[in-house]
Amino acid sequence: MVESERDSRDGVTVGAAAELVGVTVRTLHHWDEIGLASPSVRTTAGYRQYTDPDLQRLLRIVAYREAGLGLDAVREVLDDATAEIGATLREQRAQLAERIQDLQQLDERLERMTEAHERGILLNDEAQSEIFGADWDAHRSRQARTVWGDSVQWAQFAERSASRTREQWQSLSAAMSTLQLDLGNALDQGFLPGGPEANALVERHREVFSHFFPLTRQMQVCLGRMFESDPGFSAHYDGIRVGLASWFRQSIDECARAHGIDPETATWQ
Structure with missing residues (x-):
């Protein structure tokens, strides 16, 4: 992470974080509100910022969201140590296959x-x-x-x-x-x-x-x-x-x- 993207040595602003992971600021605010991903540090001026580990979590969330998982499923994958990610993804593929079949029938x-x-x-x-x-x-x-x-x-x-x-x-x-x-x-x-x-x-x-x-x-x-x-x-x-x-x-x-x-x-x- 380059120094120009930081407001301090500890993290980046919500705007910079949104640009880095490819989502909107509004999305990050929502994830913060529901406790899925929150900035973990504050500047001396009181502004909350995302650290490198925070950004890595955001990138994982984005990856699983792009794979079609809902936010609850993403939370389980990231926070539940007993969660079997492979099983969750296989279930998602099965659901996707059903959707593809439904879409094919709709197309017909x-x-x-x-x-x-x-x-x-x-x-x-x-x-x-x-x-x-x-x-x-x-x-x-x-x-x-x-x-x-x-x-x-x-x-x-x-x-x-x-x-x-x-x-x-x-x-x-x-x-x-x-x-x-x-x-x-x-x-x-x-x-x-x-x-x-x-x-x-x-x-x-x-x-x-x-x-x-x-x-x-x-x-x-x-x-x-x-x-x-x-x-x-x-x-x-x-x-x-x-x-x-x-x-x-x-x-x-x-x-x-x-x-x-x-x-x-x-x-x-």
């Missing part, structure tokens, strides 16, 4: 979340065709982000998609397919929009669709319009039964009216 979740926001469904084209049927257009599915990417519903869809397994997609696809089959059967049986059978199917649709994102009745009305007017959707529903797209849209409208919603003024909210 973040990666899936990012991909879900960018791609929507985290299945390759082959898997999507296998699960959703040969008529499924995976390219059109990816284009959905262009239309809906800035919406809250897309974010909700992506958040759920990120954690959805292949088996869960299969289950959801099966539920949707069964619903669409039942819609076609309802049309065959002459059930009228607004009747109890049609209303029950509309409620089932809202329940199943809400697995993608929460679907309000007003939003369902907007979807019904799209099912009828969009060439792709109308072809899909009319491919199940001729006229199903219009029947389903009318059924959604009548169910909405029964709940006090005017389909003519319903908006996406």
Whole structure:
């Protein structure tokens, strides 16, 4: 220690000690307050100073803190003659390994979340065709982000998609397919929009669709319009039964009216 760093031959000031060991003055004051490391001498003017042994203790504290030990563990290592430093460090490594594993899992979740926001469904084209049927257009599915990417519903869809397994997609696809089959059967049986059978199917649709994102009745009305007017959707529903797209849209409208919603003024909210 050079003489210029001393206020006397016995030690250095708190500022100089902080600079020497690479911590802040505030940190040294805290360690002093809790009795972990204190300056052991005073100058004739009454100022407390850190001696060489004090500085060596500070350096050891810094080393163990950088290794991740808490202050209580550091105190035990330095002050308890029976403490096994190796065992303490091995325990710290074990805890670090757990943290690394947790961080790796977090990174994987973040990666899936990012991909879900960018791609929507985290299945390759082959898997999507296998699960959703040969008529499924995976390219059109990816284009959905262009239309809906800035919406809250897309974010909700992506958040759920990120954690959805292949088996869960299969289950959801099966539920949707069964619903669409039942819609076609309802049309065959002459059930009228607004009747109890049609209303029950509309409620089932809202329940199943809400697995993608929460679907309000007003939003369902907007979807019904799209099912009828969009060439792709109308072809899909009319491919199940001729006229199903219009029947389903009318059924959604009548169910909405029964709940006090005017389909003519319903908006996406």
